[in-house]
Amino acid sequence: MLKRAYVEITNVCNLQCSFCPGTGREKLFMTPERFRLLAEKLRRHVKYLYLHVMGEPLLHPELGAILTIAADLGFRVCLTTNGTLLKERGEAVLAARGVHKVSVSLHSAEGNGMEDMEAYLASVWDFSRRASEAGIICALRLWNLGGAEARNGEILTFLAERLGCWPLSLPQPRQGSWSLGERLYLEQAERFDWPDMAAPETGTRFCLGLREQVAVLCDGTAVPCCLDHEGDVPLGNLLEQSLEEILDGPRARALVQGFSEGRPSEELCRRCGFATRFG
Helix, strand or coil, rough: CCCEECCCCCCCCCCCCCCCCCCCCCCCEHHHHHHHHHHHHHHHCCEEECCCCCHHHCCCCCCHHHHHHHCCCCCCCEEEECCCCCCHHHHHHHHHHHHCEEEEEEHHCCCCCCCEEEEEEHHHHHHHHHHHEEEEEEEEEEEEEECCCCCHHHHHHHHHHHHHCCCCCCCCCCCCCEEECCCCCCCCCCCCCCCCCCCCCCCCCCEEECCEEEEEECEEEECCCCCCCCCCCCCCCCCCCCHHHCCHHHHHHHHHHHCCCCCCCCHHHHHCHHHHHCC
């Protein structure tokens, strides 16, 4: 049984982050009806549903309806957002049932011309505190160590001021996850290179794709993981097939076997910077 599925409710984003490759696919917003069809096919296989691959989920005009469908089907929903829309759309998230975790990519501030960093951080902080008090896990991410981290000092100073004192005696920057309060965390990690067909091979030997996760793009295309931003490894289409059929297909089976043997079967997987973390 898989642990989680990523469903791309939109591949449209309001930012152009230096760490994100974006996508050249057709810009789409998944309808609630299509989302329900896909979610019903996933519900017997996963408990956790992540509403992103590419795109900013809070941009979706029918996010509330999608969250209601997910809750009705018994999913624990996880959202990853750049945080810029929390002031306008945060209430819909707080009002929804079944939201388990919200991750805010604070590293999105880098390279996006955020002149009023104080207002951005204040909005994120306000939402995060309210969400954590409502029982939702909130993770404030700085996944940019060794990369675009010029504004990390501003961000850490803001958090220190809001907390009254910096709770970490560890030197900064440092990878890890630290509690800032009940159900509220700061996560720091190295920046990684997204898989890309034009990138050099990275020496990847193993990945959790199709072992613990599967992803579904806006058009229903199933791919092995949430980093296949262009749909370069299509395994089938969940709008037209069952997940069992897709996972039992020759390409999916070859991918799992290849990772078991330390010889990834897909070119994209051999060019993934994130998977190098699995050794």
